[in-house]
Amino acid sequence: MAGTDTRTMLLDLAERLTRQRGYNAFSFRDLSERVGVTTASIHYHFPTKAELGRQVMKRYRERFVAALSALNPADRPARSAREVVTDFCGLFESSLRRGGACLCAPLASEYASLPDEVQVEVRNFYDDAEGWLAAVLERGRRAGELKFDGASLAVARAIVAMIEGAMIAATAMNDEGRLRQAIQWALSSIGAK
Numbered sequence: 439m440a441g442t443d444t445r446t447m448l449l450d451l452a453e454r455l456t457r458q459r460g461y462n463a464f465s466f467r468d469l470s471e472r473v474g475v476t477t478a479s480i481h482y483h484f485p486t487k488a489e490l491g492r493q494v495m496k497r498y499r500e501r502f503v504a505a506l507s508a509l510n511p512a513d514r515p516a517r518s519a520r521e522v523v524t525d526f527c528g529l530f531e532s533s534l535r536r537g538g539a540c541l542c543a544p545l546a547s548e549y550a551s552l553p554d555e556v557q558v559e560v561r562n563f564y565d566d567a568e569g570w571l572a573a574v575l576e577r578g579r580r581a582g583e584l585k586f587d588g589a590s591l592a593v594a595r596a597i598v599a600m601i602e603g604a605m606i607a608a609t610a611m612n613d614e615g616r617l618r619q620a621i622q623w624a625l626s627s628i629g630a631k
Contacts, residue, residue: 445483447473452494457538460548461491461556488553495559498541499566505529506570519578520630526571527621530601534617539605546602568594575628585629597624 448469455464466477466487473480484490509525510517533540545552545560552560571594578584586593604620607613625631 444473444475444479448475448480448483448490449494449497452490453498453541454537456491456494456544457541460544462548462551486553488555491553491556492559495541495545495556495563499559499563502529502563503566503570506567510574519574519581519583522574523571523578523584523628523630524625526574527597527601527625530605531614531617531621534605534608534614539609540602543602543606543609547606564598568598571597578628578630583629586627593628597628600624 451469451472452464455468466480469475469480470477480490484493506526506529509529510522530540542560542563545556549557549560568591572590575584575586575593576590579586579590600620601617601624604617608616622631
């Protein structure tokens with residue numbers, strides 16, 4: 439990682455280890471050995487593991503929000519809600535292909551043992567994703583592009599939960615097709631396929 443600063447290397451490695459093992463299954467010592475810095479150097483950047491976890495999740499959430507903005511930019515209002523929802527689901531497929539389940543999947547599975555500040559960032563991620571998707575779903579319903587019963591936020595929450603669960607199962611079974619099938623079902627259930 440030539441040219442990459444130590445802080446970024448630590449964030450990248452902590453994210454990768456969280457995806458692979460979970461937040462509770464790695465330590466500053468693991469980071470120290472792999473990055474080649476002392477644990478004191480890690481503490482310089484992140485005084486506590488909780489702060490490291492918060493920063494990893496915050497960075498991940500900010501990247502995700504930027505990706506959402508790119509899916510539905512203000513300068514392309516003619517994009518159909520159907521296209522935007524399909525592309526939203528594609529973000530998760532792409533994540534699985536690149537390196538595993540969404541970072542929130544392992545964090546949500548060990549949520550009760552996470553520090554408060556990491557829990558807040560995980561909740562913020564879900565709030566951002568579900569709120570954004572609910573707005574797109576409602577726009578699609580009003581335009582007659584999408585058809586579903588119930589509140590848009592409830593449908594968005596169900597879709598995100600289904601995708602997250604399917605990512606976990608796809609990872610465990612080494613079968614990306616499980617996520618694809620869940621996405622196809624979700625899109626069909628709202629009239630997007």
